[in-house]
Amino acid sequence: MAFNIPETGQERIVIVGAGFAGLKLARSLVRSSYQVVLIDRNNYHQFQPLFYQVAMAGLEPSSISFPLRKIFQRASNVLIRYAEIEKIDLEHKKIYADLGYLNYDKLVLCTGATTNFFGNKAFEELTLPMKSISEALGLRNAILTDYERALSIRDFDERQELIDIVVVGGGATGVEVAGALAEMKKYILPKDYRELPYGEVDIYLIHAGSQLLPGMSDKASTNSLRYLKELGVQVILNKRVQSFDGDFVYTNDGDKIRCGKVIWAAGIICPVLEGVIDTQLGRGKRIKVDRYLRVPEQQDVFVLGDAAIVEGDPKYPDGHPQVAQTAIQMAKNLASNLKQKNPEHWRVFTYRDLGSMATIGRNRAVVDLPNFKFKGFFAWIVWLLVHLYSLLGVRNKVIVFLNWIWNYFTYDQSLRLIIRASKEPKKPK
Numbered sequence: 202m203a204f205n206i207p208e209t210g211q212e213r214i215v216i217v218g219a220g221f222a223g224l225k226l227a228r229s230l231v232r233s234s235y236q237v238v239l240i241d242r243n244n245y246h247q248f249q250p251l252f253y254q255v256a257m258a259g260l261e262p263s264s265i266s267f268p269l270r271k272i273f274q275r276a277s278n279v280l281i282r283y284a285e286i287e288k289i290d291l292e293h294k295k296i297y298a299d300l301g302y303l304n305y306d307k308l309v310l311c312t313g314a315t316t317n318f319f320g321n322k323a324f325e326e327l328t329l330p331m332k333s334i335s336e337a338l339g340l341r342n343a344i345l346t347d348y349e350r351a352l353s354i355r356d357f358d359e360r361q362e363l364i365d366i367v368v369v370g371g372g373a374t375g376v377e378v379a380g381a382l383a384e385m386k387k388y389i390l391p392k393d394y395r396e397l398p399y400g401e402v403d404i405y406l407i408h409a410g411s412q413l414l415p416g417m418s419d420k421a422s423t424n425s426l427r428y429l430k431e432l433g434v435q436v437i438l439n440k441r442v443q444s445f446d447g448d449f450v451y452t453n454d455g456d457k458i459r460c461g462k463v464i465w466a467a468g469i470i471c472p473v474l475e476g477v478i479d480t481q482l483g484r485g486k487r488i489k490v491d492r493y494l495r496v497p498e499q500q501d502v503f504v505l506g507d508a509a510i511v512e513g514d515p516k517y518p519d520g521h522p523q524v525a526q527t528a529i530q531m532a533k534n535l536a537s538n539l540k541q542k543n544p545e546h547w548r549v550f551t552y553r554d555l556g557s558m559a560t561i562g563r564n565r566a567v568v569d570l571p572n573f574k575f576k577g578f579f580a581w582i583v584w585l586l587v588h589l590y591s592l593l594g595v596r597n598k599v600i601v602f603l604n605w606i607w608n609y610f611t612y613d614q615s616l617r618l619i620i621r622a623s624k625e626p627k628k629p630k
């Protein structure tokens with residue numbers, strides 16, 4: 202058993218994934234009677250809502266990530282393993298990774314979701330997703346590298362291909378990225394790349410639906426569209442991106458846009474671990490759970506966050522929204538149930554909608570609270586405060602806050618470095 206986890210006689214809970222759900226659960230079980238093993242393919246927790254600011258060189262990756270070992274330095278009952286889980290054996294209660302296998306008494310899957318390319322290999326290979334810190338950095342490098350290259354290109358069409366950007370998907374991620382790109386064009390390009398005719402830079406946002414920000418109110422959708430237009434983003438609604446060959450984006454109505462860089466924010470799907478069977482999966486390959494977040498017929502296996510679809514909640518027949526609050530609330534619910542050893546006293550999971558928001562450049566945001574919807578500068582301040590509050594670690598909060606203040610007054614961040622790893626460490630045998 203290569204994980205080298207000591208047998209202490211305590212009941213062992215193995216949590217796979219240290220995102221919002223897994224981390225909250227592990228933290229809630231510190232000093233409980235359980236031995237908790239928290240496993241993630243990264244040795245840090247990442248704050249996904251601010252990925253786009255890393256991609257736009259507004260923040261450093263370390264300001265929105267937090268090392269897992271630091272969080273649990275004083276938690277003697279929590280052990281961390283840096284590993285990618287590949288397979289589950291539900292019958293023998295084992296999980297497998299390249300490190301070997303590990304037995305569990307209770308298993309909690311918090312593996313989140315990944316980018317959905319809808320089975321299209323070209324989209325997967327040629328577009329730029331933003332579902333991890335490394336992808337956000339990859340995007341940053343791609344944008345900056347293309348601006349650098351474009352400076353040496355005389356041919357208009359060739360230059361266009363390097364500097365124009367298409368964002369696919371008008372959900373919160375697509376809208377926020379498009380807004381940030383438009384601000385980069387307005388404030389950064391004229392200073393850093395002053396030889397580039399910045400009027401030539403086109404930013405497109407293509408969305409298959411008729412309204413941006415599906416899931417938010419009509420008001421939020423209309424206002425976000427207006428804000429993006431004010432920033433010069435070319436918003437194309439009711440069109441689907443059919444294909445991309447690295448030079449042109451083709452839409453379903455036969456139109457094409459010359460562009461070498463496509464940011465893919467068109468949807469998510471859950472990765473399926475070997476050992477999970479098809480009948481256990483629901484929409485978006487989320488694992489079906491009952492209202493105690495338990496996999497039916499697997500009393501010791503639970504699923505939380507983006508990876509779970511709760512069956513039997515009449516208010517959310519299609520599952521709860523795949524957002525951070527759902528993950529956190531599910532983790533709280535399961536932690537309190539697990540501490541209450543008698544399942545007869547367990548509480549069913551009930552989602553409390555705390556609202557949703559999106560920001561579109563500086564001073565502009567839309568906020569939908571359950572009973573109150575607003576926009577503009579006040580909404581933007583609320584967005585900033587909520588994200589600052591939700592970040593892990595005082596150092597990160599201070600650094601992000603200072604970065605934002607600096608950026609607000611100078612319109613100029615100094616993080617636009619193209620840094621690539623030259624050599625990857627060897628994988629363990």
Ligand SMILES: Cc1cc2nc3c(=O)[nH]c(=O)nc-3n(C[C@H](O)[C@H](O)[C@H](O)COP(=O)(O)OP(=O)(O)OC[C@H]3O[C@@H](n4cnc5c(N)ncnc54)[C@H](O)[C@@H]3O)c2cc1C
Nearest residue numbers: 218220221222241242249250285286313506507523524525
């Ligand atoms: C760009 C972006 C912006 C977003 N903005 C917002 C926002 O503004 N507000 C909001 O509420 N939500 C937002 N979301 C959604 C929100 O981040 C997710 O709903 C939330 O992260 C789900 O939490 P989770 O714990 O289920 O999964 P995640 O937070 O995704 O965590 C999953 C963890 O599992 C690990 N993992 C996965 N598979 C394995 C494996 N096989 N072995 C080991 N480890 C594994 C991953 O490394 C990761 O750490 C955004 C998402 C993205 C991508």
